[in-house]
Amino acid sequence: MTLHREGTTTILIGILILGLIEWGNYWLYTKTDWLWLFLLLSAGALVMLYLIVQFFRIPKRTFTFTDLDILCPADGKVVVIEEVEETEYFKDRRIQVSIFMSPLNVHANYFPISGLVKYVKYHKGLFLVAWHPKSSTDNERSTVVVQHSSGQEVLFRQIAGAVARRICYYTKEGQTAETGQEFGFIKFGSRVDVFLPLGTKLDVKINQDVKAKLTKLGSF
Missing domain, CATH: 2.70.70.10 (Glucose Permease (Domain IIA))
Structure with a gap:
C-alpha cells in the first residue's frame, strides 16, 4: 500500500494540528493530573490521524480483464x-x-x-x-x-x-x-x-x- 500524492499537504497539516493539540493535552495533564482525560484525548488524536492517512491510501491490486x-x-x-x-x-x-x-x-x-x-x-x-x-x-x-x-x-x-x-x-x-x-x-x-x-x-x-x-x- 502507498499514499496518494494528493494527501501530502493534508497529512502534514493534520500532523501539525494534532501535534499542537497533543502538546496542549500534555500541558493540561501536567496542571490537572487527569490521566483519564489525557489518555482519551491522545486516543482521539491518534484515531483522527489514522482516518486522515487511510483516506489517501492506495492499495496494490492485481486485476485481469478482457478487452470488452x-x-x-x-x-x-x-x-x-x-x-x-x-x-x-x-x-x-x-x-x-x-x-x-x-x-x-x-x-x-x-x-x-x-x-x-x-x-x-x-x-x-x-x-x-x-x-x-x-x-x-x-x-x-x-x-x-x-x-x-x-x-x-x-x-x-x-x-x-x-x-x-x-x-x-x-x-x-x-x-x-x-x-x-x-x-x-x-x-x-x-x-x-x-x-x-x-x-x-x-x-x-x-x-x-x-x-x-x-x-x-x-x-x-
Whole structure:
C-alpha cells in the first residue's frame, strides 16, 4: 500500500494540528493530573490521524480483464442503475451506474476501459450531498469520455459531495487511456457516475459494494 500524492499537504497539516493539540493535552495533564482525560484525548488524536492517512491510501491490486470488459472506476456502493437521458455529451439514452464513495473508501479513480479520450470538461457547481438526485448535474464535477477500439463510448463523471471540495483529474483530450490507469482523485465523500451504451451487459446490482479495478461493471 502507498499514499496518494494528493494527501501530502493534508497529512502534514493534520500532523501539525494534532501535534499542537497533543502538546496542549500534555500541558493540561501536567496542571490537572487527569490521566483519564489525557489518555482519551491522545486516543482521539491518534484515531483522527489514522482516518486522515487511510483516506489517501492506495492499495496494490492485481486485476485481469478482457478487452470488452468495463471495470469499476471507483471504490464504493452502487446507488443507481437506470436508463436515463445523458444531456452533456451523448444527448441520448444511456445506462447510468452511480457509485457512492464514503470517506472510508479509497478515493482514487481509474479508467474503466482503454481507448481514446474524446472529451474532458470541468464544471463548477454546488456541493449537494453526493446521493442527491441533482448532484450529477448541479454539483462541482468533471466529465471524461473514452472511445473504445470497438467504437463504443463510455462517459464517467466525478462528482463532489457535501464534504468533498476538490476534484482532481489528470487526463486531457487526445490522450490514450488504459484500463485501470489512474485518471483522478476526489477528496472525501463523493460519487462517480458511469454512462454506458444501451445493451451493455451489466455485472453489478443496486447496493452492491464494489472495488476499483477489481469489480467488473459489465461488458460490451
